[in-house]
Amino acid sequence: MKQTRLMRNIYLGVENLLLHKLRSFLTMLGIVFGVGSVVAMLSVGEGASKEALDQIRKLGSNNIIISSVKSVEEESASNVRTHMSIYGLTYEDFRRISESFKDVQKTAPVKIIRKESRLGERMLELRVVGTTATWFELVPRAVIAGRVLTALDVEKNSPVAILTEFGARKLLATENTIGQTLQIGGDRFEIVGIVQSESGEAGNIQIPDQQVDAYIPIEVARKYFGDIFTRRSSGSFEREKVELHQVILQIDSVDHVEPTAAAVETMLERFHDKKDYRISVPLALLRQAEATKRRFNIVLGSIAGISLLVGGIGIMNIMLASVTERTREIGIRRAIGAKRRQIIYQFLIETVVLSTTGGLIGLGLGVLIPFLITIISGMATVLTLWGILLPLLISMMVGILFGLYPAIHAAKVDPIVALRHE
Amino acid sequence: MADTSVQTDSRNHEMIRLVEARKIYTMGRQEVRALAGVTITFLKGSFWAIMGPSGSGKSTMMNILGCLDRLTDGQYYFDGRDISTLGDDALSELRLRRLGFIFQSFNLIPQLTVQKNIELPLYYLGWEDEDSAARARVLAEEVGLADRLQHRPTELSGGQMQRVAIARALANDPQIIFADEPTGNLDTKTGLQILELLQKLHGEGKTIIMVTHEPDIASYAQIQLHMRDGLVERIDGQEGL
Numbered sequence A: 001m002k003q004t005r006l007m008r009n010i011y012l013g014v015e016n017l018l019l020h021k022l023r024s025f026l027t028m029l030g031i032v033f034g035v036g037s038v039v040a041m042l043s044v045g046e047g048a049s050k051e052a053l054d055q056i057r058k059l060g061s062n063n064i065i066i067s068s069v070k071s072v073e074e075e076s077a078s079n080v081r082t083h084m085s086i087y088g089l090t091y092e093d094f095r096r097i098s099e100s101f102k103d104v105q106k107t108a109p110v111k112i113i114r115k116e117s118r119l120g121e122r123m124l125e126l127r128v129v130g131t132t133a134t135w136f137e138l139v140p141r142a143v144i145a146g147r148v149l150t151a152l153d154v155e156k157n158s159p160v161a162i163l164t165e166f167g168a169r170k171l172l173a174t175e176n177t178i179g180q181t182l183q184i185g186g187d188r189f190e191i192v193g194i195v196q197s198e199s200g201e202a203g204n205i206q207i208p209d210q211q212v213d214a215y216i217p218i219e220v221a222r223k224y225f226g227d228i229f230t231r232r233s234s235g236s237f238e239r240e241k242v243e244l245h246q247v248i249l250q251i252d253s254v255d256h257v258e259p260t261a262a263a264v265e266t267m268l269e270r271f272h273d274k275k276d277y278r279i280s281v282p283l284a285l286l287r288q289a290e291a292t293k294r295r296f297n298i299v300l301g302s303i304a305g306i307s308l309l310v311g312g313i314g315i316m317n318i319m320l321a322s323v324t325e326r327t328r329e330i331g332i333r334r335a336i337g338a339k340r341r342q343i344i345y346q347f348l349i350e351t352v353v354l355s356t357t358g359g360l361i362g363l364g365l366g367v368l369i370p371f372l373i374t375i376i377s378g379m380a381t382v383l384t385l386w387g388i389l390l391p392l393l394i395s396m397m398v399g400i401l402f403g404l405y406p407a408i409h410a411a412k413v414d415p416i417v418a419l420r421h422e
Numbered sequence B: 001m002a003d004t005s006v007q008t009d010s011r012n013h014e015m016i017r018l019v020e021a022r023k024i025y026t027m028g029r030q031e032v033r034a035l036a037g038v039t040i041t042f043l044k045g046s047f048w049a050i051m052g053p054s055g056s057g058k059s060t061m062m063n064i065l066g067c068l069d070r071l072t073d074g075q076y077y078f079d080g081r082d083i084s085t086l087g088d089d090a091l092s093e094l095r096l097r098r099l100g101f102i103f104q105s106f107n108l109i110p111q112l113t114v115q116k117n118i119e120l121p122l123y124y125l126g127w128e129d130e131d132s133a134a135r136a137r138v139l140a141e142e143v144g145l146a147d148r149l150q151h152r153p154t155e156l157s158g159g160q161m162q163r164v165a166i167a168r169a170l171a172n173d174p175q176i177i178f179a180d181e182p183t184g185n186l187d188t189k190t191g192l193q194i195l196e197l198l199q200k201l202h203g204e205g206k207t208i209i210m211v212t213h214e215p216d217i218a219s220y221a222q223i224q225l226h227m228r229d230g231l232v233e234r235i236d237g238q239e240g241l
Helices: A002-018 A021-059 A072-077 A091-100 A151-156 A165-171 A218-225 A254-271 A282-325 A327-336 A340-377 A385-411 A415-420 B002-013 B058-065 B088-098 B114-125 B129-142 B158-170 B188-203
Strands: A063-068 A084-086 A104-119 A122-131 A143-146 A160-164 A181-184 A187-195 A214-217 A228-233 A236-241 A246-251 A277-280 B014-027 B030-043 B047-051 B073-078 B099-102 B176-180 B207-211 B223-228 B231-236
Touching: A002 A021, A002 A340, A021 A282, A021 A340, A021 A385, A063 A254, A091 A104, A091 A246, A091 A254, A104 A218, A122 A165, A122 A218, A160 A165, A160 A181, A165 A187, A181 A214, A214 A218, A246 A254, A254 A277, A254 A282, A282 A327, A282 A340, A282 A385, A327 A340, A327 A415, A327 B088, A327 B114, A340 A385, A340 B088, B014 B058, B030 B058, B030 B207, B030 B231, B047 B058, B047 B188, B058 B176, B058 B207, B088 B099, B088 B114, B099 B158, B114 B129, B114 B158, B129 B158, B158 B188, B176 B188, B188 B207
Parallel strands: A084 A236, A122 A214, A160 A187, B047 B207, B047 B223, B099 B176, B176 B207
Antiparallel strands: A063 A246, A063 A277, A104 A122, A104 A181, A104 A246, A143 A187, A160 A214, A181 A187, A228 A236, B014 B030, B014 B073, B223 B231
16 A cells, blocks of 8 residues: 555656656756766776786785895996896795795795797797796696696706797697797707786786796706896897896785785895895785775765766756746645645655656666776776665665755745745 | 523534634735634535625635634634644645635646546545546536546636536535635636536535625625625625524
């Protein structure tokens, strides 16, 4: 009974609004665009932050990544022609880190070499990473074909290479390539596997396997290629001596990640007189990204609030005009015996119907836009239930909030004056 | 003892009683005494015409009697109950359950169909859809508009519109019908039809209070109340009762 009465009131409200289709539609536009933009922005924002968070998670929230960086002093000194920069993590650092901390479960060293390489007829420069079998435990990637590095490979210094998807694509390698010989620099390696690779960046740290073409055992890399690299740039030679480019640590629990990172830093500070390393903690990045997301949501919320406010004022304006226009109708209803609150109810329902309809249309728009964005730009967008319900709920609230004043205004109409109103 | 019984009897017949009723408006700085102390009794089942020149207070009288306005001073007894101090909601309730209104300019709601207009009081009374639709049909038949239920007021002639208004005024089965210049916007012939309809309702036992300034129209009522300067000047036709 109560239900049908509400339905009838809503139906009457709709009927009244349909009497002025264009006006009702124009009135709704504010809410339509308000809700539409909120839903669209939320889903684009949600998509972007989800992408960033996923990337960070790919780095492993239990991991710490220490990278070698050229210190500022070295950077300026390297302008001198014959200078050789010596910087970065050393084999000794790696040994110390691996042995000194009880919370460090696994460690993997990374040595990056750029070498002219050849597979069959194809010849190009590859980025080769020398590492241990542990790498594949810390940065788990699906094996496409063959196998990954094993402890035995490392122990025996076997000249084997594992290609990444990137590398395989560059070299036009397929599953059938496994067992063939890859020439790196002047040395020959047997290709034993192909693994999947991840792309993109996470915050300001690169994913460890980004742009890696192949993996080889670290001792092999050290023996064959040494620690000194020569790079030709703009007519001058640049020589660098870097023992290890990266060290990845896995910590036993999330709680120990940040204390360990601090301890590692203290230790490195003692043995390095220049700051030629950088410690990245994906967990910290994750926290940072989440904080950024929260801030982003606050900004979005404010924009949404403003647009809905403007929409609400538009509705209020039209409803006030409508009340004036329908003064006589209000008078008739009051004379017949309608109470003030029934008049309020009638106008409030009209406003809520108007704003909620606007909200629904806006929702449609807000779902369609991210969908189109995904199709056109390939950007990820995520529609959450929260992102749909909240704007809808708010549009309803806007209706009540901005409908209340015109409705009360309507109820104050004096029936005697209203009946004389032309 | 006999005296008391007569009084009880007369109280039972009494519909409305005003005692020293005053209504004072302030227009700008000036006080307008629209009702200057009226004491009068309207019996149940009577048919009144309130007459008087403009400014005589007949419209104010109508608004007060119709519970659309409240007295500044004095008492208003409706069916034996003092309603002069009732609030807005209670007066609305009284209008809804006991009163019916007919206006000079018909006052139908243009966006509603004839049926919905007739159903309006029933809607506020909380009737179910089917019940009020059935009642609207009966009433439309009574005023001879059964075939116009789905029309809009704008598609009707003046006489037809006034008949819809009468049907609407009857929807809640009121005790009193107030008619404010009901023939004012109609030609003589249709005006007569409306008056005949009111007489018929009077015959059925309704109390009718009509405001008019035309003596011809007023003569259709049983009693003519002449007002001047916010006071009752003369009452004609009451002797016969």
